[in-house]
Amino acid sequence: MIRWITDRLGTSSWDFAHTLPDLHLVDVRDLVDKRGNVETAIRAKIAEAVAGLEQGKRVVICCDYGISRSNSIAAGVLAVYEKIPMDTAVQRVLAATGEGGVKLEVLDAVRSAVEPPVRSSLPGSVLVTGASGFIGSSLVRWLSEAGETVLTPSHQEIDLLRDVVPLDLLVKRHGARKIVHLATPRIYTTNEALGNTLLMLKNVLDVAVQNGVKFYYLSSWEIYSGYRAQSLLADENLPARPGSTYGQAKYLSEVLIRQFVEQRGLESLIIRSGPVYGARSERPKFIWNFLAKARKNEEIVTHRYLNGLPALDLLYVDDLASALGKAIQADLCGELNLGAGVGVTTAEVARLIVEKTGSRSRVSQTAIDDYVGNIVMDARRARALLGWEPTVTISQGLDRCIQGN
Numbered sequence: 001m002i003r004w005i006t007d008r009l010g011t012s013s014w015d016f017a018h019t020l021p022d023l024h025l026v027d028v029r030d031l032v033d034k035r036g037n038v039e040t041a042i043r044a045k046i047a048e049a050v051a052g053l054e055q056g057k058r059v060v061i062c063c064d065y066g067i068s069r070s071n072s073i074a075a076g077v078l079a080v081y082e083k084i085p086m087d088t089a090v091q092r093v094l095a096a097t098g099e100g101g102v103k104l105e106v107l108d109a110v111r112s113a114v115e116p117p118v119r120s121s122l123p124g125s126v127l128v129t130g131a132s133g134f135i136g137s138s139l140v141r142w143l144s145e146a147g148e149t150v151l152t153p154s155h156q157e158i159d160l161l162r163d164v165v166p167l168d169l170l171v172k173r174h175g176a177r178k179i180v181h182l183a184t185p186r187i188y189t190t191n192e193a194l195g196n197t198l199l200m201l202k203n204v205l206d207v208a209v210q211n212g213v214k215f216y217y218l219s220s221w222e223i224y225s226g227y228r229a230q231s232l233l234a235d236e237n238l239p240a241r242p243g244s245t246y247g248q249a250k251y252l253s254e255v256l257i258r259q260f261v262e263q264r265g266l267e268s269l270i271i272r273s274g275p276v277y278g279a280r281s282e283r284p285k286f287i288w289n290f291l292a293k294a295r296k297n298e299e300i301v302t303h304r305y306l307n308g309l310p311a312l313d314l315l316y317v318d319d320l321a322s323a324l325g326k327a328i329q330a331d332l333c334g335e336l337n338l339g340a341g342v343g344v345t346t347a348e349v350a351r352l353i354v355e356k357t358g359s360r361s362r363v364s365q366t367a368i369d370d371y372v373g374n375i376v377m378d379a380r381r382a383r384a385l386l387g388w389e390p391t392v393t394i395s396q397g398l399d400r401c402i403q404g405n
Contacts, residue, residue: 002060003097008053009077011070011097014062024052024059028069035105042076042113049077068103076110086111087169100162104210107165125149126328127176127213129160129204130183134281135218138321139180146325151176155183160200168207178328179208180216194249201253205260215268216328219254221313221339222247223272225373230308231343234272235378236335243373269332271324274339274377278317279400287401290350294359302347304365305372311343313376316392316400326386339377340390352398 002017004010017025026049031037045061052059061077063069071093079089090107094100126143130136131152143150151174158167160183170176181204185193201217208215224234226243242251260266275284282288293300303310315338323338350363382388392400 001066003066003099005074005078005093005096008056008058009049009074009081010058010060011066011074011093011099012060012062013064013066015064016066017060017062022058024049024057026052026059026061026073028061028063028073031063031069031073031106033063033068033103033106035109037106037109039109039113042073042110045073046076046080046110046114049073050081053077053081067099067101068106071097071099071102072107072110075107076114079114086115087172090165090169094165100164102165104164104168104206107168108210124175124177125151126178126180127151127153127171127174128180128182129153129200130181133182134278134283135276135317135320136182137280138278138317139182139324142321142325143328146329148329160203161196162203164203164206167203168210171207171211171213176211176213178214178216179204180218180324180328182218188249189244189246191245194245194252197249198252198256201256205257205266209260209264209266214331214333215257215260215266216324217253217257217268217270218324219270219272220247220250221272221274221337221373221375221377223251223254224375227373227375228307228371229374231311231374231376233376233378234337236337236381267333269327270335271327272335272337272377273320274313274315274375276315276317276320277397277401279404281317284312284314286346287349287353287398290346290353291357291402294350294353294357294361297360300350300354300361300363302345302350302363302365303368303372305368305370307371308374309345309347309365310372311345311374311376313339313341313343314349314394314397315340315377315390316397319390319392323382323386323388326388327382330386332385336379336382336385337377338379338382340394341376341379342394343374343376344394349394349398352395353402356398356402 002010002012061070061074075089075093079086185196223240225247226241240251242248
């Protein structure tokens with residue numbers, strides 16, 4: 001199939017296009033679909049295509065699959081032939097072809113070949129993925145109040161599963177200097193979600209490293225959830241041992257980020273948080289399940305695992321937002337663990353909810369034939385580097401949840 005960008009410029013796979021008559025084919029298969037293409041080779045391909053257009057020919061740019069190299073070169077051809085900005089040409093190519101698989105390193109090589117690099121004069125901004133979510137909205141509010149310019153692309157504007165080039169254009173257009181990656185699949189505990197988590201992350205990492213942008217990633221205590229202790233204090237040196245699909249997704253995400261740091265020079269900070277709760281979220285589910293039962297005076301059933309009562313280091317969302325904001329403004333790199341520093345059992349949470357609501361609910365326990373990761377996050381490094389302290393106790397946090405704010 002030929003995807004026509006104009007009436008005389010298109011892209012296609014070589015295997016398809018070379019069988020058709022009356023076309024001028026520009027074969028770009030000798031370019032590489034990664035970093036390393038030299039400007040002289042790129043300019044030669046563009047010049048060949050432009051010459052064909054000027055002679056009135058129908059020109060088709062061809063690579064193996066008609067995806068990355070062909071569309072990148074086509075954008076360069078369009079920019080040169082019509083004398084338009086490269087970003088405008090890229091947007092037209094994407095709109096005409098519907099192709100989201102263009103490699104940024106190929107596209108940027110073409111960009112460098114057709115127009116001089118322009119350094120943004122904008123003061124720089126912080127781009128937050130997942131900005132409309134529970135944690136994202138709290139962080140955006142904190143950053144805005146701290147005087148930061150924040151970019152908050154919605155899922156409707158940019159689909160992180162496929163829209164890597166539009167994200168790249170957004171970063172370039174607004175001079176973003178930092179990216180905070182909070183976006184996750186809506187259902188985040190399935191095998192499909194694991195794959196989508198890594199794909200979204202890879203797309204954002206590609207944009208960050210291609211633009212020299214510092215990268216911040218919110219990981220989770222779940223990377224330690226496979227431990228079987230009755231209580232375990234987790235600092236940044238504790239080896240990961242994920243015990244769930246979500247934990248595996250976060251662990252593999254951290255591995256991918258470290259690869260970018262080691263091989264591509266990415267500057268990054270990985271922040272691992274204990275379970276986050278607050279009035280504007282349905283997570284963790286057990287808090288809201290307990291509250292619903294308490295309001296109906298129904299029995300609240302908690303669990304006892306083989307290694308004891310499940311205990312969580314619950315962190316109120318506003319405390320997490322302040323730690324993230326301080327870390328972003330401090331330009332930290334490396335890893336930070338965050339938590340309130342206290343493990344609270346689900347039975348304790350249930351009793352507090354019953355007491356605070358004046359409920360007549362009975363709190364009972366049922367045995368679970370498995371182990372649970374009772375993890376308390378050691379936040380001493382965050383405290384030392386950021387001067388950060390959690391300010392909302394579990395009692396105060398539950399009050400806010402009950403009151404709905």
